Amino acid sequence: MDNNKIKKSLKYSIIDGAFSSSMIGFGESFFVAFALFLKANNVQVGLISSLPQALGSLLQLLSNRLIKLFQSRKNLVSIAALFQGLMYVPIALVFFSGQLKIYHLIFFLCLYWMFGMILSPAWNSWMGDLTDEKERGSYFGRRNKITGFASFASFMVAGYILKMFAGGELSQYVGFAGIFLLALVSRLISFTFLRKKYEPVFEITKEAEFSFNDFIKQARFSNFGLLVIYLCIMNFSVYLAAPFFTPYMLNDLKFDYLTFTIVIGTAIIIKPFTMPAWGKASDRFGTKKILSLTGFLMPLVPLLWLFSPNVFYLIIIQIYSGFIWGGFEISSLSFIFDTTTSQKRATCVAYYNVINGFAMLLGAIIGGLLVRYNDVFWSHYLLVFLISFILRMTTSFIFIPKIKEVRPVEFIPYPKLFLKIISTMPTSGLIYHLIPFKKSKNER
Secondary structure, eight states, rough: OOOHHHHHHHHHHHHHHHHHHHHHHHHHGHHHHHHHHTOHHHHHEEEHHHHHHHOOOHHHHGHEEEEEEHHHHHHHHHHHHHHHTTHHHHHHHHHSSSSGGHHHHHHHHHHHHHHHHEEEEEEHHHHHSSSSSTTTHHHHHHHHHHHHHHHHHHHHHHHHHHHHHHSEEEHHEEEEEHHHHHHHHHHHHHHHHHSSOOEEEEEEEGGGGGOHHHHHGGGGHHHHHHHHHHHHHHHHHTTTTTTHHHHHIIISOOOOOOHHHHHHHHHHHHHHHHHHHHHHHHHOHHHHHHHHHHHHHTTTHHHTSOOOOOOHHHHHHHHHHHHHHHHHHHHHHHHHHHHHHHHHHHHHHHHHHHHHHHHHHHHHHHHHHHHOOSSSSSHHHHHHHHHHHHHHHHHHHHHHHGGOOOOOOOOHHHHHHHHHHHHSSSOOHHHHHHHHOOGGGGGG
């Protein structure tokens, strides 16, 4: 492989990721808020948060066929990304659909997620070939820091725009249309840099062809299979509550769009600055170690939301959430790369996403029904937060001991690892750390 092309492609991937994340910050992050603006109920909110992803995940069963059809992973990823971005046009226009606007919104969000998720297995396979296994944690930590900042910046700008247009119904709609336009432009720039990236030679062999049924039957006997079971049950538990933090803040707590944006944005900005430290620790001490530590700390997040609706308290909770989720996400991604081969990765990721999509859908539907019919707390949303905590913690207790590290790593006790992560968090020179082309020692 051409090392110079690979280095350039990894830099282009950071830029692509930054604009892709800007699309999410401007658009995707406000889909639920837009649905609430269109008068969606709680069950519809649950569907909007999960059904499109579940349907999108089904198409991933065709991942290898699509790669063959488009003749390369690069073509599939870039074309799917382009059409995903174009969906912001009909999404914005559903406002004019009368009584059917919510159903039209769900339909176009399904298309949005279908295009977005079609590219996932091919992208993971492609990036797995471009990154060195010994430095993946560090690279994705650095990449995620840049993309996370882009997501935060765009999210805050979008929240400010909505605040500025928080007048009558038409004025609010103009605000949503404006941020969706910015999301489309961001994806078009992302598409440009996807096309610039180099794709190493890749051929789908018979080794990569195995059925979904075979994967299900063997899942509990393999490291990757156990990881899939763990993450899917965890995401079921997460999505019992995840779709309802937004309506809880906007409906029950009566936050305006700017306050809502600040609370949510806190986790978004904290997470990327923690990821380089989590990534380096993952490379050195193992992905299992980081997954274990964060897997027991992350379930506390929904529980902490029960104790106070105070904005400053919630911001502190979001700081904790961003910190822990940064480690959980980087270790989960690294573990997927560690436990799959280049030839099988696209298929494995596709099968994982199919199961995961329906786990999230089931969680969101049950969460929506619990929100609609429970009268336990003064707010209907708090019960699903509590149940989500219990199920998340139970899932980690059952499955984390079953997952094994797959490569030689240094041993470190969990308390010392946690303190080490804290001590290496960036406290100064943040602008310098945001420079995407800053080289590591191994790149010099």
